[in-house]
Structures are given as structure tokens and as C-alpha cells.
Amino acid sequence: MRRGKPLAVALVALAVAGFTIADDDEHRYKRPKRLAVPADAPQIWKDECASCHMLYSPGLLPAEAWRRQMDTLNDHYGSNASLEPEEEREIRAFLLRASARNHLPVEPAKTAGEPPRISQTRWFEHKHDEVSAAKFRRESVGGRANCVACHRDAERGDFDEDRVKIPR
């Protein structure tokens, strides 16, 4: 019996470790499921959040990540994207509501001071592990964040792998 205890502890520890690894894998491989842009998306969001880059579907990030973005629009990845208070409130409310089904953890951006990025999440890395850095750098692609270059209907939240096409 005296030797049984450490074994039991070890077994429990192993089980816990196993579970943690499995859980970690889950997060790494899971991608957000609800990506379609809701039909009631406000026009102000479509206008304001698509003037400098493509429109990113709210389901791509968890609500907390959008909150951090909306808190820092004065310095938005090096750009000033500030809004009038009413505009800001309406867009924030929409993003938080429309991303409520995304339960993935918030992953900080690699560059200090930047709000979270879609293009730096683990699921993004995994889903694109066969796309080389050189392809993302192509002038016709325009970087990882320009989803719409390869996913034609990305602005509607459609990333179906059957329709992916990397431009030359």
C-alpha cells in the first residue's frame, strides 16, 4: 500500500497531462465555426471597417479580441482608425454580439502593443501550414491578412476550402 500511493499520483498526473495535451491540440486545430457575416450587419460597420482593408467577419475572433481592437482604434496597427463616439458604440455592439459564438482563447499579437490578429492565431497557422511565406508575400496576394485574395467570398465569411485559389 505504501508504494501504491506514488503510483496512483503518477497515474493521475499522467491522466491530467494527457488530458491537457489533448485539450491543447483541440485548441490548435479547431477553427471558429460561425464565420458567415450576419444578414443584419449594420452598414456603418461595412463602411468604416472596410476602407483600409477587407471586411473581417466578426466570427473570426472572440468577443474579447474585438473589444481590445475597439479600445485602441487611435493606434490601430500603426494607423489612426478613430471613430465618432456613436459610430464606435454601434460597431462595438455589433462585433461583440456577432462574435459571441467564438469561444476560442484570445491570442495576443506577436508585435507588442498591437491588438490580437486573426492572421496570427494558432488555427490560422495550422490551416495555412502548407501555404509558403513566399506565396503570402506575392504582390497579387498582399499578405496573410488579405484573405480575400485567395478566399473570393471572404468578406461574406465564406472560407470553404473548395473555393480557395492562390493567385499567381
Added chain:
Amino acid sequence: MKAYWVALACCLSLPAFAETEHPLLPGYAEQARQDNPAFTGFSAERGKALYFAEQKRDGKTMSCTTCHTADPRQIGKTPAYRKVEPLAPVANPKRFSNPKKVEKWFRRNCDDVFTRECSAQEKGDFITWINSLK
């Protein structure tokens, strides 16, 4: 016959009408005079210089031309690969028609390029220049 002459007179006077001052300028002039009592008017020359003025931002050279191209009558592109419709009213009549939109983008873009706001004088100079492009 009378109506015909009225219609003709109206349309003949249109080109002259198009030459008048841009509707956003009086407001900026008033603000510029408040900022600086020595204000004497806007200059297209200075507006053009603002458009081409270069600044170093995080090691990269930035100017209005970065996104609006060296010819604001052309379609531009942001560093995040979004198409930008021409900025010059001659190529895009919707430009400089919505004061709120104009103010929003002066606020953002002057901050991006010069890390400061643009003054009323600079905005008026800029509109005077860009509105004069043919």
C-alpha cells in the same frame, strides 16, 4: 420660345458657376483667421506641397501619395491592399462633399503621415489645390 432662352441662359452660366469657391472653404477660412489673424487666404501651391511632403514613420517613407498615388486623379491602394477611389474631385465628384467624412480622414491621415493634426489653413490649402486639378 421664352422658356428656351431661359434654359439656354441657365446652362450657359453653368461653367462660370463651377469656377466659384469650393463650399468647404469659407468655413476653413474662418477657422484659419481665428487661428492666425494674419491669415491672407489659401494657396494651391502650399496644398500641393503638403500632398507630396515626405515623413519617416517606423523606418518607412510616408506621404499622402503612399495611398493616393503621385496623381490623385488615379486609383490608389492602402498598405493593407484596399483599393482607394481617386481623391481629386475631377475624377471622383463625391470627394469633398461630406464635411464629416472630410474631417474624419484629415484627422486620421494627417496623424498617419505627420503624427499631428492638420491646421485649418493646411486643409484649405489642400482643398484649393486638389479642387483646381483638371
